[in-house]
Amino acid sequence: DTEVTQTPKHLVMGMTNKKSLKCEQHMGHRAMYWYKQKAKKPPELMFVYSYEKLSINESVPSRFSPECPNSSLLNLHLHALQPEDSALYLCASSQTAGRGLATSYEQYFGPGTRLTVT
């Protein structure tokens, strides 16, 4: 089963709120990812976790705080967001995260959380 689930599907939050996005996979994958997609643009990588450790942070502002409690779960904690942070947030997973000349594995995406910051 190649399924990544995300909750909630939709989220509206004010600039002073704190909320969390959740992602779960049960494929035994050891790499998990957060992407951000603005309207009519391609997804852009935010964070990579490999074996539950943060391996890439693409210079994301600190108001986004990722967490990987175990190999199946990935959270994104949101605090003091701006209206320009409104976007589709996609979670993905892969068998492992390749590096350099090592094999890179297929990434599977969840359905996304559509976030609106008011």
Next chain:
Amino acid sequence: GIQVEQSPPDLILQEGANSTLRCNFSDSVNNLQWFHQNPWGQLINLFYIPSGTKQNGRLSATTVATERYSLLYISSSQTTDSGVYFCAAISNFGNEKLTFGTGTRLTIIP
């Protein structure tokens, strides 16, 4: 980092037509994926194809790694094929970052 370019940006076809979408990339790759994004935002995996040729029903893909391009073929288009098609790649010489092209928006008219 790696650059990924897709063409054409937009394509409008009659139902039943065939189409070819192109993806050029600037570096040698160890991951090349094609996705279809449906109107609800779900990215659906079509092919994982860092090299070679694969077929899945009406869809097929070819990656010529030495010449740094990949092609996605859609035959006998159906209205459900409408949406945005993304190519994405990971460079052999970078980190684990999957870089997406800007996409091809395909519209199939009944």
